Amino acid sequence: MIITLGSHTITYPEMVLSPGLTLVLGPSGAGKTTLLRALHGTLEGRVDGPLPLEFDHTSLMPQQHSWVPYLTLSEHMKLTPGISEQALDQLGLEGLENKFPHQLSVGQLQRFSLLISLSVPAVLYLLDEPSSALDTDLAEQSFRYLEQHIQAHPNSYYVAVTHDDRMMRAFSSAKTIEL
């Protein structure tokens, strides 16, 4: 598969994805985020060759811009039904429902972003650096939540881009793709 973004071309190795978690690894600029966007169907570039997976129902957790500055967390939740109070508690976000994104820490925003992404009913979940801004305890909290989600949706696909050794250790049995 070859993706062309303006004058920049990225050639990807052949990828075979199966249900469960796949970790995408590789140096910066290798095209990991571009791959997620291509799989999400929101890439503004040219894709030559077949995508490894193509589903209508996909959900992306981007690295940034995954919230609206003037909506509270509860309003975000209304846009993505399916977020439970229990899930908020599980990710340590309880009591923050009426806060705006700028009132949250980077770590809280990242966990909230993960929560929203995983709350969208989808077959393919795409996570871009889901733990990069979290300290060890919070990262483990997020990994546990992700693990439960994967177990609850055995037929879904999860593709996560990461540089985080903690994530690689937490999901040591996951398939990996090196770019």
Added chain:
Amino acid sequence: MKSIVLFWRAQLRRKTAPLLIIAFLSLLTALLVQVPSMTSSYVYSKWRESAQYADVVVGYKGSPLQIVANTLYRLENPTGNLPQESLTYWNKHPMVSESCPVALGDNIDGYPIVGTDTNYFRWMNIALLKGRLPSASTEVVLAAELANRLEISIGDHLHSSHGSDAKGEAHDHHHLEVVGLTRGERAADNEAFFVPVEAYYDMHHGQGAGAVTALMLRLKSKSALVMLPRVFDARANEQGAFPVFIFAGLQKQWAPTLAKLETWGMLLPAAVALLFIAFLYFLAQGEREARLYLHHLKTSPLERFMALYGMPLISALSGFLLHLLLLWGLDFSIASIGAGFALLPTAVAALLFTRIRS
């Protein structure tokens, strides 16, 4: 739909100032688009009004334009005086429904004195604010505004001077008592003193009794306008001036200038419209995160557009509606044109919104 309402509610709560700015800019654009055409419409309507005060102004042989300028606006010098015989002739003329004499030539403090009768106040829509209209040759009225400026009150006694210069020969023998204050529609009527025609004869020791500077006529039928020029040709030392033809000629002369004014006058609303577009564009840039968020949720393009830009569009429409309401009484068709023009920046901005990449 639910997400659209949610976004609109949040925008109303958190983005009130930008939304009000949008409404204001759309109102301003619509109003400014109107200014040049309203200016020329105003000029033309004033000319039409001026042409309707009198159908004919009869003066001494000379320039019709000079007769109109002098009689209606107190500009230029009179062409001469009309004798009593002329007044008698025209007052009895079968085509004339009513007449109004105008005597000019003297002043008080540099402001012209108009010798006339009560028809003048009626024809020129001059309202009496206080006191009464002059009936004796020793009585005078003036505009309340002028009286205030010159510190003149009812009951004051004034003296006139000869000619248009305040330093002209004073008519010391003739007293004028202020008996009323008026308010005219036209600047020329708010910058003058009014006396009965007889006062002019008394100011000049009875010299020229019966004569006036001009005689304004109203005709029984407008069709007489076509026939009267031939009547004037046969009258020695008389000139008929027809305001409706003079103003039509002026309108024709000024049409290219006013058209140019309209063209150049469009630059200002165009500049505000550009400012409006720029504001909407930068506002849209500020919506980038929201746009991406909705994109990630895989909402439809229409849903995204309505959620993010529906409220700014409603604000812009509020501006247009306010504009229509403001100018409703003036001229709905003109107001609609302005609002239509103001819709253009919003349309351009909406187009730019859709071009912003995720």
